[in-house]
Amino acid sequence: MTSSALPAVRVRGASLPSSRWLCSPLSVILLALLVWPGMRLIAESMASDDGGWTLAHYQDLWRLSRLRFALIASILLSIAVAILSTGLCLAPAWLLVRRSFRGKRVLRAIYTLPLSFAGVIVGFLVALMLGRVGFVPILSERLTGIPWLSGAAYGFAGVLIGYLYFEIPRATLTLEAALERVDFRLADVARSLGASRLQAFFWVVLPSLAPALLSTAAVTFSVSLGSFGVVLILDARSFSVLPLEIFMAYLAFPSDRPAAAAMSVTLLAIALLINYGCRLAFEGGGNRGAAVMARA
Amino acid sequence: MQQSWHAPDRLLVGSVSIGLAGLVLLPIVLVVLGAFVPTDRLGLGLEAGEPLVANAEALRYLWRNYGEWLLFSGRVALITIGIALVTAVPAGYVLVQRPFFGSRLLEELVLLPLSLPGIAVSIALLAAYPSERGLTLVVAGHLLYTLPFMLRVVTASLRTRDVAELEAAARTLGASFGQRMLWIVLPQLRQALVVGALLVFAVSWGEFNVSYLLNSGHPQTFPAALYNTYANESLQRSCAATALFLLGLVPALLAIQWFESPDRTVR
Numbered sequence: 324m325t326s327s328a329l330p331a332v333r334v335r336g337a338s339l340p341s342s343r344w345l346c347s348p349l350s351v352i353l354l355a356l357l358v359w360p361g362m363r364l365i366a367e368s369m370a371s372d373d374g375g376w377t378l379a380h381y382q383d384l385w386r387l388s389r390l391r392f393a394l395i396a397s398i399l400l401s402i403a404v405a406i407l408s409t410g411l412c413l414a415p416a417w418l419l420v421r422r423s424f425r426g427k428r429v430l431r432a433i434y435t436l437p438l439s440f441a442g443v444i445v446g447f448l449v450a451l452m453l454g455r456v457g458f459v460p461i462l463s464e465r466l467t468g469i470p471w472l473s474g475a476a477y478g479f480a481g482v483l484i485g486y487l488y489f490e491i492p493r494a495t496l497t498l499e500a501a502l503e504r505v506d507f508r509l510a511d512v513a514r515s516l517g518a519s520r521l522q523a524f525f526w527v528v529l530p531s532l533a534p535a536l537l538s539t540a541a542v543t544f545s546v547s548l549g550s551f552g553v554v555l556i557l558d559a560r561s562f563s564v565l566p567l568e569i570f571m572a573y574l575a576f577p578s579d580r581p582a583a584a585a586m587s588v589t590l591l592a593i594a595l596l597i598n599y600g601c602r603l604a605f606e607g608g609g610n611r612g613a614a615v616m617a618r619a
Numbered sequence: 620m621q622q623s624w625h626a627p628d629r630l631l632v633g634s635v636s637i638g639l640a641g642l643v644l645l646p647i648v649l650v651v652l653g654a655f656v657p658t659d660r661l662g663l664g665l666e667a668g669e670p671l672v673a674n675a676e677a678l679r680y681l682w683r684n685y686g687e688w689l690l691f692s693g694r695v696a697l698i699t700i701g702i703a704l705v706t707a708v709p710a711g712y713v714l715v716q717r718p719f720f721g722s723r724l725l726e727e728l729v730l731l732p733l734s735l736p737g738i739a740v741s742i743a744l745l746a747a748y749p750s751e752r753g754l755t756l757v758v759a760g761h762l763l764y765t766l767p768f769m770l771r772v773v774t775a776s777l778r779t780r781d782v783a784e785l786e787a788a789a790r791t792l793g794a795s796f797g798q799r800m801l802w803i804v805l806p807q808l809r810q811a812l813v814v815g816a817l818l819v820f821a822v823s824w825g826e827f828n829v830s831y832l833l834n835s836g837h838p839q840t841f842p843a844a845l846y847n848t849y850a851n852e853s854l855q856r857s858c859a860a861t862a863l864f865l866l867g868l869v870p871a872l873l874a875i876q877w878f879e880s881p882d883r884t885v886r
Contacts, residue, residue, distance in 0.1 A: 342796070343719055345709035349766070352706055353728050356759050360743035367746040414635035432876050433640045436647065439868065441827030441842040444861060447849050448646035451653070451858075458649055491639055549736025552827055556849055566738045566828075573742065573832055584746060587739035598734040 361591075368584035380585030390568060390586070397565040398593070400486065401547035405540040407483075408490035409498070412539075416498035421507075438492040442485075442552020449485040450476045450557060477557055485553035490543045497542055501535030534605040541601040545594045565590055651865065653858030654678060677859035685844040689863060692841035695754065696823040699761045700816045703769040708812070711773030712804060716783055729770050732763040737828030745832060752835035760829035765819040772818065776811035777804075814878050821871045825864075841867075 371377035384390050415434055419427065437445065452458050453476035460473035475481055505528065513523040551566035565586055572583040655673040682689075707729075714722050732740060740763060744756055751759075782804055789799050805812075827842040834843055841864060848860040 342713055342717055345713045346722070346725060348706040349710035349729065349770075350725060352702075352762060352766070353725075356744065356763055357728065357732065357740075360740075360747035363747040364739075364743035411635060411639060414632045415639055417632050418636045428876065430636075430640060432873065433644055435872065435876075436643055436869075438872070439821045439825035441825050441845065443827055443842065443846045443849060444825075444864065447845075447857060447861065448650065451649060451854075452646050458646075488642065491643055495639075545734045545736075549738060549828065551738065552846075555846075566736055569738050569742060570832070573745075580742075580746070583742050587736075587742040590736045590739045594734055594736055594739075 364584050364591075365588055367581055368588045370581050370584075380581045381589070383582065384586065384589060389563070390565075393563040393565045393568045394589070396563065397548060397590075400482070400564065401544045403483065404486040404490055404547045405544040408487055408494040408543045409536055409539045411487075412491060412494035412498055413536075415495050416502055419495070419499050420502040434495045435492045437489050438496075440489055442489065442550045443556050444552070445485045445488050446553040446556025448488065449481050449553065452476070453481055453484070479562060481557050482554055482562060485557065486547050486550065489550070490546065493546060494539050494543050497539040498535060501532065501539070505531050537601055537605060541597055544597055548590065548594055548597075647865070650858045650861045653855060654862040657855050677853075677855040678863070680856060681844075681848070681859050681863060685838075685841070685848075685860065685863075687838040688841050688844040689867070691754075691838040692824060693867070695757055695761060695840055696820045698754075698758050699765055699823045700819045702758070702762060703765055703819050704812065704816065707766055707769040707815075708773055708808070711770050711777060712800075714770075715774050715777040716786070726770070726774075730767045733767050737764065737826070738832075741829050741832045744829075752833060756833040757830055757840060760833050761823045761826055764826065764829060765822050768818040768822065769815040772811045772815040773808060776808055780807050782807050810878060814875055817871050817875045817878070821868060821875065824867050824871070 368380055369376050369378065371379065384394060415430075419431055419434075450457065453460070453472050453474070455474045455477075457473070457476060460470035463469060463471040507528070509531070510523045510527045513527045514520070518526065549566055551564055551570055554562065554564055554567050555570070569583050569586045569590070572579045572586065654677055655675060657672065657674055657676060710725070710729075713719075714726055737760075741760060744760055745752070748756060748759075785807070786799050786803050789803050794802070825842065826840070827846070830840045831843050831846065834840060845857075845860050845864060848857045852860075
């Protein structure tokens with residue numbers, strides 16, 4: 324992307340007094356707020372009580388069944404949410420790109436609404452809808468006499484719906500940007516050569532969407548991986564995720580900072596692995612900017 | 620425009636889309652209504668004939684108890700916008716117009732936090748600056764998650780509009796560096812800066828993961844107040860708190876849609 328700057332301008336730029344110093348405030352901020360804290364975090368995660376070094380806090384992640392469960396649950400939940408939201412949001416993204424209709428901007432605004440909702444808000448919304456006296460059970464009791472889905476919020480279903488809720492804008496926006504770049508004439512050609520509608524979709528459109536689907540799944544995976552507000556508010560017994568364990572370890576009395584740091588490093592490592600893994604798999608896809616915009 | 624007759628299935632696409640829109644919108648409508656209804660069951664639990672009296676008691680209660688928190692969140696957002704503008708705009712200019720060895724790395728580093736879990740970044744900031752809890756550390760956390768948007772908006776705008784050419788023309792006419800910035804580059808970026816600032820506001824306003832632990836004492840950022848009301852207060856007050864949150868967020872989101880639209884291709 325950077326290489327697209329006009330060569331002529333770059334030559335002229337070389338003869339100018341360097342303006343690179345304009346980057347220094349940003350660089351200083353990143354060094355101070357990202358690089359240095361990252362190093363401090365790793366140091367803290369390996370601090371032992373006697374002032375030496377230890378890996379015990381990492382071993383605890385696997386030794387303590389509660390933390391092991393939270394780690395595995397985080398990964399599996401994030402995978403499930405990534406697949407579900409990518410699949411479901413293909414529909415609205417398709418609608419926004421391929422159809423023209425009145426009220427499209429309103430519809431688009433609705434999908435983007437939860438973009439910067441904190442997880443705790445989404446948790447509250449799920450409880451409001453599916454709690455023991457939530458909207459859905461009360462309304463259905465009035466209409467049919469049976470309180471459908473009463474208390475569903477406090478189980479795995481509620482957590483899953485909550486996670487899905489705040490991935491809707493991210494998945495829709497990322498896929499919308501990707502669909503805009505698909506060459507649909509290829510599908511027209513396939514149709515004219517005798518392919519059925521479904522054949523054209525599955526054999527022509529879908530393969531060209533593969534990188535976009537994967538990067539959307541990666542975006543939604545890493546957002547889900549770091550999110551814990553939904554579980555915090557729904558207080559789902561028998562369910563926990565690793566970021567929530569970090570939150571709890573830090574707030575506990577006494578605060579267990581080395582444990583929180585070790586869990587944080589683990590979570591960061593998984594997030595980085597997924598992020599760079601996906602980019603290596605599809606290097607050169609110009610979808611990164613879109614993915615970034617979708618993560619507000 | 621040609622209709623997409625090779626869509627897998629119109630009915631499926633339409634119904635999933637409408638279903639998702641309803642899933643997003645219905646709880647939000649209910650929350651806003653719930654802020655004015657002083658019953659535990661959103662008024663649905665009332666016997667037939669029982670009057671439903673709406674009031675704004677909960678909103679008044681929240682303003683009394685958490686008004687300062689609302690203002691604190693606003694202050695955090697404004698400071699974050701200010702710092703993001705003065706750091707990301709000049710850097711974005713250099714990254715696009717005068718790329719240098721290492722500029723790719725810098726851009727990567729700015730975007731990096733978006734793929735990192737906020738809670739882990741919070742713990743890292745606390746490990747590095749344990750004595751800075753409060754406004755300073757909250758702004759620091761919010762900066763990490765808002766700078767990517769500001770930088771993206773600025774670089775995208777500089778790349779699409781031909782600022783380089785305009786600037787070169789001004790230079791041949793004898794305009795100094797400062798003159799070119801003030802009269803060419805910044806005016807070209809006007810819309811990008813507004814959208815960037817609104818994005819920063821929206822992200823900062825809703826941030827919980829890189830906010831909660833970084834706060835100290837009172838007041839805290841407003842999402843922390845939301846957590847308090849959800850945990851301790853009645854349904855009406857929880858709804859009212861959420862409504863107040865939306866009151867700050869929704870205008871910003873609508874403004875973003877409004878300002879972005881001229882750049883979007885009309886379909």
